Amino acid sequence: MFDIERWQEIFQTLGKNKLQTFLTMVSVFSGVLILIILIGFSTGIQNGVRSQFEQDATNRIAIRGGVTTKEYKGLNPGRYIQLRNQDFQDINRKYEDDLEYKTGVYNLWGGQVTYGKETGNYRIEGANPDQQFIENESLIAGRYLNEKDITESRKVAVIGNQVKSDIFKQEDAVGKTIKIFDINFRVIGVYSDPGGEREETRVFIPLPTAQRVFNGADNLRSLAYTIQMSDNFDDAVALSASLAQSIENDIKNKYSIAPDDTNGVRVYDTLEEAKKIYGLIDTISAVFWFIGIGTIIAGVVGVGNIMLIVVKERTKEIGVRKALGALPSSIIGMILQEAVFITAIAGFTGLFLGVIALNIVSPMLDNDFIKFPRVDFATSITIVVIIIVAGTLAGYFPARRAANIKPIEALRDE
Amino acid sequence: MIEIKDLHKSYKTGENSLHVLKGINFSAKEGELVSIMGSSGSGKSTFLNILGMLDEADEGTYELDGFPIKNLTEKVAAKYRNKFLGFIFQSFNLISYKTALDNVSMPLYYQGIKRKERVDKAMSYLEKVGLADWATHLPNQLSGGQKQRVAIARALASEPKVLLADEPTGALDTKTSYEVMELIQGINDEGKTILVVTHEHDIAQMTKRIVDLKDGRIIDDRLVDQVKAKAHV
Numbered sequence: 001m002f003d004i005e006r007w008q009e010i011f012q013t014l015g016k017n018k019l020q021t022f023l024t025m026v027s028v029f030s031g032v033l034i035l036i037i038l039i040g041f042s043t044g045i046q047n048g049v050r051s052q053f054e055q056d057a058t059n060r061i062a063i064r065g066g067v068t069t070k071e072y073k074g075l076n077p078g079r080y081i082q083l084r085n086q087d088f089q090d091i092n093r094k095y096e097d098d099l100e101y102k103t104g105v106y107n108l109w110g111g112q113v114t115y116g117k118e119t120g121n122y123r124i125e126g127a128n129p130d131q132q133f134i135e136n137e138s139l140i141a142g143r144y145l146n147e148k149d150i151t152e153s154r155k156v157a158v159i160g161n162q163v164k165s166d167i168f169k170q171e172d173a174v175g176k177t178i179k180i181f182d183i184n185f186r187v188i189g190v191y192s193d194p195g196g197e198r199e200e201t202r203v204f205i206p207l208p209t210a211q212r213v214f215n216g217a218d219n220l221r222s223l224a225y226t227i228q229m230s231d232n233f234d235d236a237v238a239l240s241a242s243l244a245q246s247i248e249n250d251i252k253n254k255y256s257i258a259p260d261d262t263n264g265v266r267v268y269d270t271l272e273e274a275k276k277i278y279g280l281i282d283t284i285s286a287v288f289w290f291i292g293i294g295t296i297i298a299g300v301v302g303v304g305n306i307m308l309i310v311v312k313e314r315t316k317e318i319g320v321r322k323a324l325g326a327l328p329s330s331i332i333g334m335i336l337q338e339a340v341f342i343t344a345i346a347g348f349t350g351l352f353l354g355v356i357a358l359n360i361v362s363p364m365l366d367n368d369f370i371k372f373p374r375v376d377f378a379t380s381i382t383i384v385v386i387i388i389v390a391g392t393l394a395g396y397f398p399a400r401r402a403a404n405i406k407p408i409e410a411l412r413d414e
Numbered sequence: 415m416i417e418i419k420d421l422h423k424s425y426k427t428g429e430n431s432l433h434v435l436k437g438i439n440f441s442a443k444e445g446e447l448v449s450i451m452g453s454s455g456s457g458k459s460t461f462l463n464i465l466g467m468l469d470e471a472d473e474g475t476y477e478l479d480g481f482p483i484k485n486l487t488e489k490v491a492a493k494y495r496n497k498f499l500g501f502i503f504q505s506f507n508l509i510s511y512k513t514a515l516d517n518v519s520m521p522l523y524y525q526g527i528k529r530k531e532r533v534d535k536a537m538s539y540l541e542k543v544g545l546a547d548w549a550t551h552l553p554n555q556l557s558g559g560q561k562q563r564v565a566i567a568r569a570l571a572s573e574p575k576v577l578l579a580d581e582p583t584g585a586l587d588t589k590t591s592y593e594v595m596e597l598i599q600g601i602n603d604e605g606k607t608i609l610v611v612t613h614e615h616d617i618a619q620m621t622k623r624i625v626d627l628k629d630g631r632i633i634d635d636r637l638v639d640q641v642k643a644k645a646h647v
Contacts, residue, residue, distance in 0.1 A: 005523060016511045320507045323468065325496020325524040325572065328488045403488075408468040411503060 010338050017310060024299075024306045025346035031299035032347045032387065035292030036354025036375055042285040044365070044373030049281055051371055053274050055195020057136045057226045059100070059236060060270040061244050063091075063251065064222040072258035081255050081264050085218040091225075091247055098243055100228050101130035104220040106210045113159075113203060114179040118167035122160075123202045124180060126210020134224045135193065140164075142174035142189030145206055149188075153208040157185040160200035161192045180205075183213055196368075227271070240271040293386075300343065300390040307339050307398035311405075318402050319410020328403040335402050339395025340388065347387035351380065415575060415607050416442040416465070421474035423460055434460045436630040438474070442609065444575075447602040447640070449610045449618040452627035459580065461627065462611045466499055466578050467491050479575050496524050500569030504581035506561040508553040514540060514564045515549040521572035539567040543597060559590035566597060570606075577601070577608040583617055595620045596643035616641075 014021045065081035088104040104127070111124035125131070132144045140161055149156050157178060164173045173187045185205060193199035210216060227243055230236050248267045251257070257264035311318070318331055358373050365373070375383075423435040434457045442448055452458040463469035464476065467483060476483040478498055486494065500521075501507075508517045519536035527535070540546050543563040545556075553561055562582060569577055579598065583591035595617060602608050602622075610621055618624050619641045626634035 005529065012511050316507065317509050320509065321520070321524075322492060323466070323495060323501050323507075324521045324568070325492050327492045327524070330524070406468070408463050411468070411507060 006334065006337060009334060010341055013310070013314075013338065014342070017306075017313075020306050020309065021342060024303050024342055025349075027302040028296070028299035028343050028346035028387075029350040031292070031295035031297075032350030032383065033354045033357075034295045035289075035383065036351060037357065038288035038292045039285075039379060040354070040358040040373040040375050041370065042281075042288040043375065044362075044370040045284060046281050047371040047373075048367065048369040049277055051194055051196070052368060053270065053277070054136055055193055055199045056270060057101075057134050058270055058274050059226045059229050059240060060134055060224060060268075061227060061240060061247070062222055062224045062268040062270075063247060064266045064268075066263045066266055068257055068261055068264040070258040070261040070264075072261065073256045075256055079264075081251075081257065083220040083223060083251075085220060087251065087254070088220060088223050091223065091250070094250070095243060095247070098228055098239060100226045101133045102225050103128035103131045103134060103223070104207055105131070105222045105224060106207060106214070106216045106219060107221050108210075108214060111180050111203070113163065113167065114182075115167045115173075115176065118169070120163065120166050122163055124210065124214075125202055125204050126207040126214075126216070127204050128207055131204060131224070132191070134226055135199070136195075137191040137193050137199075140190045140192050141172070142187070144189055144191070145204060149206040150208060153212060154206060155183065155185045155209055155213075156188045156205065158189040158191055158204040159187055160202050161190055162197050162200035163203060164190045166201075181214075233275075237271045237275045240269050244269040244272070296386065296390060299346075300394045303339055303343055303391065303394035304397060306342075307335060307395055308401065310338075311335060311398045311402045314402075315405055315410045318405050319407040322405070322407040323411065331403045331405075332399040335399035336392065336395040339398070340391035343387055343391030343394060347391070348384075351383060351387075355380070415444045415446075415479055416440070416609075417475070417477040418465075419475045421461075421464065421471045421476065423457075423464065423469070423471050434630050435464075435471070438630075438632060440625065440632065440635075442607060444607050445602070445605045446623060447599070447608045447610070447621045448623045448625060449612055449621040450625045450627060451611075451613060451615075451618050453613065455629075456627040457630040458611050458627045462578055462580055462609065465576075465609065466501060467495050492524075496521060496572055498575045500572060500574040500577045502562070502565050502569050502577060502579035502582045504584040506553070506558075506565045506585070508561055508564055508568075510553050513550050513552055514545060514556065514567075517553070517564055518568045518571050521568060525572060536567070536571055539571050540564070542570070543567045557590075558586050559593055562586060562590075562594050563597060566594070566601070570601065575607060577606055579608065579610045581612055582610060583612065583614065591617065592620075592643045592646045599640070599643055 063083070065083045068077050068079045068081065071077050085104060092099065092102055105125055107123060107125040109123055110121045113120055113122050127145070128150060129145045129147060144158055159173060173190055176187050177184050178187055180203065211218065227236065227240050230239065244267045248265060251265045252259060255264070321331065355375060358375065362373055418438055418440040421435055421438040424431050424433040438461065450458050450461060460469065464471050467486065483494070515533065515536050518539055519532040522532040522535055537546065537549060540549050543566055545560060545563055545567070548556060548560060556564065582598070583594055586594060598608060598610070599620060612618055619638060620643050621638070622640050623637050625632055
């Protein structure tokens with residue numbers, strides 16, 4: 001392997017078959033490049049989708065009133081279904097054992113928020129302290145809403161990080177007073193959300209405060225829960241689905257909504273969705289590996305093919321070598337080393353350029369569903385091993401054939 | 415040097431079996447220059463291949479410098495070929511992408527000799543065949559006669575016991591043929607055992623002994639008065 005003569009021989013033969021060598025290397029190179037890019041993107045999709053789910057707790061169930069579309073029990077379609085505090089309490093009581101965090105939400109889609117001269121339009125949500133965990137938010141500064149804020153209907157606000165940087169700039173926000181529709185609120189905390197900017201342009205205030213200040217009476221826009229997670233993901237998915245179904249049925253009964261009316265009330269079961277999407281991602285990533293490995297195989301078969309041609313072309317030369325005393329092992333070594341060398345050089349170039357390409361493309365991607373496409377170290381090592389094994393395989397059969405060449409046949413003059 | 419007794423060889427081609435060598439008895443002493451003659455199909459090439467361990471006999475015994483050549487593994491055969499034999503082919507069989515010097519040093523490479531020593535040795539053999547100035551040339555930059563002389567230098571480089579030449583002048587014109595034969599005679603004069611397969615009578619006359627093969631049997635084996643190639647050049 002470290003025999004300098006051997007390497008000289010390899011470079012001589014490669015130099016002799018420049019075009020063939022080049023084409024073979026291109027096929028291996030592109031195979032590896034494609035594999036790297038596919039894997040990078042499947043990782044990117046995983047990252048993207050995961051962050052989509054992480055913007056809220058993955059075991060979240062949300063219930064939202066809608067407008068009926070079907071006539072039922074003598075009631076006309078087109079009724080607006082308004083959820084109320086009572087619904088929230090009913091569900092809490094009935095499913096107490098299975099629910100973890102709970103909140104009713106009363107929100108304004110757009111509310112003018114002002115601090116000093118800076119002003120902006122943000123979503124204002126009245127919620128319970130549990131909302132922090134349901135929305136998967138973490139605090140950067142200050143505190144979140146607490147029970148006292150709720151019971152005393154305090155005028156306090158937790159603002160998103162984006163809101164903070166929009167209207168407070170570099171200033172510290174906690175303890176400052178902001179105006180929401182000209183009503184003073186004291187900022188008690190700043191949160192961040194894995195969902196990013198879109199999720200951080202919200203302002204949370206205590207639910208009763210929101211209902212009182214914005215004339216909400218006991219109306220709720222939506223209810224949100226997380227279910228008790230069990231260790232088994234499939235069990236959790238099943239529980240989540242049955243809870244979602246059961247809650248939907250309760251609301252439909254209570255408000256006389258046709259059982260087959262999908263628009264009267266909407267229940268979002270995040271786990272069920274997550275399971276579907278994660279399953280899809282696994283499939284995508286498997287397909288990407290399959291395609292990538294397929295292209296590498298195509299490249300390697302190319303190498304094998306070229307080596308066979310090389311062996312065929314060099315039959316006479318190999319015969320001469322054997323007549324001059326070359327051992328079969330030295331012939332096998334020669335062909336094998338050549339194949340591994342070609343595959344490795346081309347493969348590593350593909351690996352290297354693929355990683356560089358991903359690094360270049362990564363910051364330019366502005367897509368919620370593809371984030372940070374990259375190939376991790378373990379995967380790179382796997383690919384390196386694949387390349388070397390593939391090169392050995394590609395060289396082995398031609399090498400065997402070369403070693404079996406009978407000098408007497410090789411040297412026969414035509 | 416070479417002891418062959420009752421050598422048989424047949425080839426199977428489909429259903430038919432072709433009996434090529436039908437009991438050859440042959441011996442050659444050290445320093446002999448023997449030509450093996452015969453028309454095509456007489457079995458002379460098969461005979462040479464068996465002598466060269468490129469092929470194995472079905473029956474009979476073959477001893478080379480006291481070593482029995484029988485049932486050799488590929489590995490041992492390769493070693494013996496390298497140690498005992500030098501080949502000279504009709505079509506030279508130089509490796510086209512290697513310089514004359516590299517071609518000559520090839521058998522030394524397979525002997526595991528270090529590069530520096532190899533180059534020195536190869537160079538001295540190139541000098542011997544008068545091609546020292548052509549050491550860095552590729553085969554396609556050489557004339558036929560020069561190619562054959564490089565091939566002879568290569569055959570000599572491993573310092574074999576026996577040189578086997580298969581129609582060494584078959585691809586050369588008369589004048590060049592004689593030059594090559596002159597070189598071969600010179601090497602023989604230094605004591606090397608050489609076997610030449612040829613079908614040209616004038617070439618055969620330049621050896622010391624002629625063995626005639628016909629239909630797989632030796633029909634004549636006689637010593638001749640060697641004609642020195644130099645006289646014709």
